[in-house]
Amino acid sequence: MRVVKDVVCPFCGCLCDDLELEIEGREVKAVRNACAVGEAKFLHYGKHERTRPMIRKNGELVEVSLDEAIRKAAEILAEAKYPVLFGWSSTSCEAVRVGLQLAEEVGAIIDHCSSVCHGPSVLAIQEVGLAGFTLGQSRHRFDLIIYWGSNPLDSHFRHFERYSTFSEGRFRPSISRRSITQFLSTLAERRIKRVTRRLLIKEREEGFYFGARRAPSGPFKERDRKLIVVDVRRTRAAKMADFFLQVKPNTDYEIIQALRMLIRDMELDVDEVAGIPVEVLEELADILVNAKVGVLYFGVGLTMSKGKHRNIEAAISLVRDLNARAKFHILPMRGHYNVTGADVVITWTTGYPYAVDLTQGYPRYNPGETSTIDVLLRDDCDAFLCIASDPVAHFPRRAVENMLKHPLIAIDPVVSATTLVADVVIPSAFSGIEVGGTAYRMDHVPITLKKVFEPPEGYLPDEEILKRILAEVRRIKGKAAEALVPAGA
Amino acid sequence: MATITLTPKYSFTVPVYAPCISPDSFAGKTLKEIGELEVWEGNRRKKLKQLFDIKGKTADTPEEITIKLSGNLWKVRRIGEEMTAGKILIDGDAGLHLGVKMRGGTITVKGNADSWLGSQMRGGTIEVMGNAKDYVGGAYRGSGVGMRGGTIIVHGNAGYDVGEWMRGGFIKIMGNVGAYTGVHMQGGTILVQGDSEGRIGALMKGGKIVLMGKIDSILPSFTIQDLKKRTKVEGEAVEGPFYVFIGDLTEDGSGKLFISKKSNPHLSFYERLI
Numbered sequence: 001m002r003v004v005k006d007v008v009c010p011f012c013g014c015l016c017d018d019l020e021l022e023i024e025g026r027e028v029k030a031v032r033n034a035c036a037v038g039e040a041k042f043l044h045y046g047k048h049e050r051t052r053p054m055i056r057k058n059g060e061l062v063e064v065s066l067d068e069a070i071r072k073a074a075e076i077l078a079e080a081k082y083p084v085l086f087g088w089s090s091t092s093c094e095a096v097r098v099g100l101q102l103a104e105e106v107g108a109i110i111d112h113c114s115s116v117c118h119g120p121s122v123l124a125i126q127e128v129g130l131a132g133f134t135l136g137q138s139r140h141r142f143d144l145i146i147y148w149g150s151n152p153l154d155s156h157f158r159h160f161e162r163y164s165t166f167s168e169g170r171f172r173p174s175i176s177r178r179s180i181t182q183f184l185s186t187l188a189e190r191r192i193k194r195v196t197r198r199l200l201i202k203e204r205e206e207g208f209y210f211g212a213r214r215a216p217s218g219p220f221k222e223r224d225r226k227l228i229v230v231d232v233r234r235t236r237a238a239k240m241a242d243f244f245l246q247v248k249p250n251t252d253y254e255i256i257q258a259l260r261m262l263i264r265d266m267e268l269d270v271d272e273v274a275g276i277p278v279e280v281l282e283e284l285a286d287i288l289v290n291a292k293v294g295v296l297y298f299g300v301g302l303t304m305s306k307g308k309h310r311n312i313e314a315a316i317s318l319v320r321d322l323n324a325r326a327k328f329h330i331l332p333m334r335g336h337y338n339v340t341g342a343d344v345v346i347t348w349t350t351g352y353p354y355a356v357d358l359t360q361g362y363p364r365y366n367p368g369e370t371s372t373i374d375v376l377l378r379d380d381c382d383a384f385l386c387i388a389s390d391p392v393a394h395f396p397r398r399a400v401e402n403m404l405k406h407p408l409i410a411i412d413p414v415v416s417a418t419t420l421v422a423d424v425v426i427p428s429a430f431s432g433i434e435v436g437g438t439a440y441r442m443d444h445v446p447i448t449l450k451k452v453f454e455p456p457e458g459y460l461p462d463e464e465i466l467k468r469i470l471a472e473v474r475r476i477k478g479k480a481a482e483a484l485v486p487a488g489a
Numbered sequence: 490m491a492t493i494t495l496t497p498k499y500s501f502t503v504p505v506y507a508p509c510i511s512p513d514s515f516a517g518k519t520l521k522e523i524g525e526l527e528v529w530e531g532n533r534r535k536k537l538k539q540l541f542d543i544k545g546k547t548a549d550t551p552e553e554i555t556i557k558l559s560g561n562l563w564k565v566r567r568i569g570e571e572m573t574a575g576k577i578l579i580d581g582d583a584g585l586h587l588g589v590k591m592r593g594g595t596i597t598v599k600g601n602a603d604s605w606l607g608s609q610m611r612g613g614t615i616e617v618m619g620n621a622k623d624y625v626g627g628a629y630r631g632s633g634v635g636m637r638g639g640t641i642i643v644h645g646n647a648g649y650d651v652g653e654w655m656r657g658g659f660i661k662i663m664g665n666v667g668a669y670t671g672v673h674m675q676g677g678t679i680l681v682q683g684d685s686e687g688r689i690g691a692l693m694k695g696g697k698i699v700l701m702g703k704i705d706s707i708l709p710s711f712t713i714q715d716l717k718k719r720t721k722v723e724g725e726a727v728e729g730p731f732y733v734f735i736g737d738l739t740e741d742g743s744g745k746l747f748i749s750k751k752s753n754p755h756l757s758f759y760e761r762l763i
Contacts, residue, residue: 080531106532257739269712273709307669360506380564
């Protein structure tokens with residue numbers, strides 16, 4: 001039995017780097033400090049069905065040598081007129097860097113999962129900027145935390161504990177004790193409901209409720225962190241909030257604009273905005289302007305509801321307005337563990353963060369035209385390479401149908417919906433478990449991934465696979481592969 | 490007038506970028522020279538003659554040239570880019586970026602047009618008989634300058650973000666529009682004869698939007714100013730009555746929204762504030 005300390009969890013954008021693993025042979029026996037998903041990722045790491053190198057021949061996937069699969073992938077990409085290279089957010093920055101070289105060589109669109117999650121955030125940031133920060137500041141200084149369209153207790157499990165509400169900061173005490181009291185009172189409330197149901201007493205009907213709920217613990221205490229949640233449903237995070245604003249779906253934009261008006265001391269012509277009384281919004285605006293240091297964390301509930309990047313633009317503008325009255329920051333709750341890294345690497349190389357079109361030899365960027373879903377819906381591409389992602393399981397049906405009309409290459413460590421329907425399958429090593437590398441946390445802090453196990457024989461790192469495909473593409477195009485791969489790449 | 494006809498030689502499967510299809514590029518060239526102009530078919534550099542059959546008569550100045558395009562042009566992008574004079578007639582649908590940055594001349598589309606129709610245009614006229622998608626007369630990513638002059642007329646519906654970052658010119662949508670019409674608008678006029686999906690004039694600082702059809706609600710960052718019997722658009726009277734809103738106040742804007750009273754009886758509660 002060996003214990004590996006300070007392991008980085010390759011699951012969500014929190015990139016928790018304090019995990020401890022107890023390992024026996026090639027099996028993880030116990031995981032300490034991780035959330036349920038991080039723990040499961042390591043505990044069940046060896047139980048997945050791993051991919052084998054395969055090529056579709058006469059409609060059937062046939063196992064071939066790794067070299068043959070790589071050769072076939074290179075042939076497809078070299079022949080394609082408008083290929084798309086998609087994925088990247090669950091692999092290391094080193095692999096993304098080689099992916100960019102490949103995209104430039106074959107003349108492809110390179111795009112990653114931002115396109116379907118926080119792409120709108122990027123568009124908005126480009127229009128109005130971003131009052132950013134690192135999560136360390138969040139832990140030590142912030143006294144007002146807002147989650148808008150995000151439920152960290154179901155998506156970024158340790159965000160509460162490490163960086164926001166429950167964290168013990170230098171200048172901010174944890175509110176965990178108060179939250180435990182709140183949690184116990186919720187349990188008591190449920191018990192009472194159960195009893196009333198048993199006694200056949202007709203319960204008060206609790207329909208879809210719009211408006212605000214305040215914590216039963218009453219007014220905020222001085223020096224306490226305050227937690228505000230805005231969501232369309234009463235999530236677990238909302239149950240712990242000091243102030244929960246339940247909004248109708250697709251009305252976030254109106255609410256944010258109304259808040260901006262109130263923060264700027266302007267009067268509204270209406271009595272309610274999207275079903276929320278103006279008095280409630282005034283109360284919320286008061287809490288916001290009275291914060292010492294506040295933060296707005298937003299999730300895909302805001303980026304992918306009606307208005308998309310306009311919602312984020314409004315949210316960032318709200319933070320900008322608040323900065324005239326208080327100190328405020330804003331940060332997207334990035335999903336996949338290295339989606340920020342993919343953004344960063346593609347930006348420092350091409351100048352644009354995602355949906356970069358290199359088909360004409362120079363980077364062009366126009367989400368809506370060069371973003372993967374739009375390319376697929378218009379049926380523009382004629383080959384698709386997917387790495388460290390499973391688009392067949394998650395993309396809209398029509399996009400997947402168009403994707404499957406053309407050759408599909410999948411690079412993945414485990415069997416997924418995409419590898420099952422792909423034309424070429426290339427097995428890879430688990431990034432963050434079998435391969436190290438660099439990943440970026442949601443606040444743009446680079447963190448080094450730890451290699452815990454040696455990959456099985458025949459399972460190469462993504463970076464190595466891409467280098468081999470690149471060399472093969474260059475060979476097909478009649479170029480000297482060695483001469484064109486820069487030293488250290 | 491010299492007419493040049495372009496017909497695709499085959500059905501395109503990947504995007505074709507052909508900014509050279511404009512009277513300015515064709516002027517003063519022989520048909521052979523026009524055929525040698527460069528286009529991109531996906532990641533392949535091609536010559537115009539490899540993709541299109543080119544027929545007709547050429548002329549020395551763009552004013553004298555009419556380009557007729559027919560066939561499936563949905564994948565052909567950037568037609569008429571930066572044109573200054575002459576005519577383009579498209580018998581069918583047109584792809585993305587039709588007439589972007591154009592300064593003069595006329596483009597007529599018998600079918601539909603894809604997004605970024607007439608983006609950042611400065612002059613001339615674009616008329617689409619069918620529908621148009623998003624960002625009609627809009628700006629490109631990161632740019633704060635949309636349409637600055639000229640006229641766009643869409644006989645059908647238009648999508649989201651019509652007139653985004655618009656600074657001048659006139660857009661007329663005869664059908665319905667999606668949300669965020671005139672977002673970030675700073676000048677110019679938009680006339681919508683159909684309904685709006687909402688959030689009209691968001692973040693606008695100037696300019697004028699006239700909506701004849703229905704809208705669910707006006708953004709809370711606008712304030713009612715007046716009730717007018719009629720208004721004028723491009724010199725012509727449009728009969729109302731209209732609720733007149735000013736905004737977007739969150740951007741210290743003074744743009745004007747003219748919202749039809751007849752089509753929106755649910756907005757009558759604003760009248761008590763006038």
